[in-house]
Amino acid sequence: MPQQVKGVIARAKGAPTELVTINIPDPGPGEAVVKISACGVCHTDLHYREGGIGEDFPYLLGHEAAGIVEAVGEGVRDLEPGDYVILNWRAVCGTCRACKRGRPWYCFATFNATQKMTLEDGTELSPALGIGAFADKTLVAAGQCTKIDPRARPAAAGLLGCGVMAGIGAAINTGNVGRGDSVAVIGCGGVGSAAIAGARLAGANKIIAIDIDDRKLAKAKELGATDVINSSGGDPVEQLQQLTGGFGADVVIEAVGRPETYQQAFYGRDLAGTVVLVGVPTPEMKLELPLLDVFGRGGSLKSSWYGDCLPDRDFPMLIDLYLQGRLPLDAFVSEEIGIDGIEGAFEKMHHGDVLRSVVVW
Known part of the structure; x- marks a missing residue:
């Protein structure tokens, strides 16, 4: 009825x-x-x-x-x-x-x-x-x-x-984060924090959380960030490079969805590194990058749809990790x-x- x-x-x-x-x-x-x-x-x-x-x-x-x-x-x-x-x-x-x-x-x-x-x-x-x-x-x-x-x-x-899968999947599925990688996450709300947890699950060696809110950065540390950057206190790209031997991160996950933070992700990655956009932009936003830089820096520019997840595969596996105390x-x-x-x-x-x-x- x-x-x-x-x-x-x-x-x-x-x-x-x-x-x-x-x-x-x-x-x-x-x-x-x-x-x-x-x-x-x-x-x-x-x-x-x-x-x-x-x-x-x-x-x-x-x-x-x-x-x-x-x-x-x-x-x-x-x-x-x-x-x-x-x-x-x-x-x-x-x-x-x-x-x-x-x-x-x-x-x-x-x-x-x-x-x-x-x-x-x-x-x-x-x-x-x-x-x-x-x-x-x-x-x-x-x-x-x-x-x-x-x-x-x-x-x-x-x-x-939704949000936690989007973040974890952005790191593991889309970004292909592996053992020993360096990862930066720009924006540490629910999705960004989940990306940090995902990078930790994948075995990343250095996980750098970037935000303007110290409360969110503190939570990011709890979830696995090894370093934090409050980007309101200076150029986050320079600070990110200082934390990665001057090179930038292997994978940078942009969890804000704004042109300015996407540019930070683009220039904050190492040569041949990966940028993952998981933050959702609004329709009026435009991005401008020198095409020579897109070519010269190499690597991959990806967008993550729902963490590129397959629910029947990923949800039970992540729940198992949760019940084991690992997520x-x-x-x-x-x-x-x-x-x-x-x-x-x-x-x-x-x-x-x-x-x-x-x-x-």
């Missing part, structure tokens, strides 16, 4: 979020209804509220979530009621040209649930990143559900659904809040007071 649950929506650009009643249809073919256990408050949700991603209001916000499968639709295999899952926003199609080439982490035709969740008056909702998890329950494509070990704490596990996911949970605390969480995010506020049911 279709259900009515409570969910948090952004009704119009810049308007405060609202807790409203929403309608959840029964899962159709290839779909699942998931009861949400916890959902992180990500900066992407704020982008949706502010109209920075699209104009398909009203949006059902929330996407960094873990929960329990309640029901599945016709044709769903390998997923059943009671499964503990992390939701992902890149359900792999298996048939596009990337998937056929054996690179499903680049899938160009990811999909979401076909049916729409609605307001009580029938207005269709646009779920954030195809998930919409600031709700008691949500409807997703079954491929958006990745089963994990049920011992994992929901508030921590759900963060792999400190709990350190990313700054506070647990109720469903009515999202506006306050946005404010704390804006002021840099938290890595993640997590809504817990």
Whole structure:
């Protein structure tokens, strides 16, 4: 039977979020209804509220979530009621040209649930990143559900659904950080901090955290940074080179998404080094670099999509590392809040007071 649950929506650009009643249809073919256990408050949700991603209001916000499968639709295999899952926003199609080439982490035709969740008056909702998890329950494509070990704490596990996976994947999958490498991370919010944790997992020898907030730099040290640079106190490229024998880092991960910090990443890497852009820019931003420098410095300039992750491969593996005590996911949970605390969480995010506020049911 279709259900009515409570969910948090952004009704119009810049308007405060609202807790409203929403309608959840029964899962159709290839779909699942998931009861949400916890959902992180990500900066992407704020982008949706502010109209920075699209104009398909009203949006059902929330996407960094873990929960329990309640029901599945016709044709769903390998997923059943009671499964503990992390939701992902890149359900792999298996048939596009990337998937056929054996690179499903680049899938160009990811999909979401076909049916729409609605307001009580029938207005269709646009779920954030195809998930919409600031709700008691949500409807997703079954491929958006990745089963994990049920011992994992929901508030921590759900963060792999977006920001933490994006950062860890930027280091391990996109940046190919290896043992003994030097790594610099520009921007130490949730994604940048996760990139630091990922570089540590990969065995990097020197991990340099760069930010303008000493609180974030202190947290970066806890997560594995060997050195920190407060870039408000001088040229971060010069300081980065001083910490790397005058050469620059093997891999520089830009987790801000601004032209000026991207230039710092570009010039802060060693010759033939790698730059990874994982920070999300806004549409009006432009980048200008001398083409001769692009050629002369060699190496790779990469963008990291969702940490180039394959959820079915990466989520269970990272949860195993978490349960072994080798990946400190709990350190990313700054506070647990109720469903009515999202506006306050946005404010704390804006002021840099938290890595993640997590809504817990």
